[in-house]
Amino acid sequence: MSLDSLYQEVILDHYKNPHNYGTLPGAPLIHQENPSCGDQIDLQLIVGADQRIQAIKFTGQGCAISRASASMMTQVVEGKTVDEARHLIAEFQQMLMNDAAIPDELGDLEALRGVRQFPVRVKCATLAWHALQALLPDHTPDAEPG
Ligand code: ZN
Secondary structure, X not given: OOOHHHOOHHHHHHHHOOOOEXXXXXXXXXXXXXXXXXXXXXXXXXXXXXXXXXXXXXXXXXXXXXXXXXXXXXXXHOOXXXXXXXXXXXXXXXXXXXXXXXXXXXXXXXXXHHHHHOHHHHHHHHHHHHHHHHHOOOOOHHHOOO
């Protein structure tokens, strides 16, 4: 597999026209960087009283992989609960680590699977997801089993 085939059409599409690109004034913000590539992201999130992600937006600079991953990530987690978002983070990370079947709910994110063969690029693909993980509110005590 060549590096070129990493840049599938769906990735270039999200790179050129990222979804949920912008800011949410007043919402919590986290800044994350991937120094090995120079990618940067500012991610903002609004979680409702029902623990659902009401809005999520990002800005930043970076390569096609990091930006497309951020765009697709915001698309897939918008409207999900915090717990569902955590589950999606785990599934995405699994997708980049092994050959297990890709869950349908990851949708277009499947296009990023090719980065597995390029460890430096994995950091690009996971940057937005690390930001999301850091920004999600902690579990409420009654959500813990036991
Ligand atoms: Zn990058």
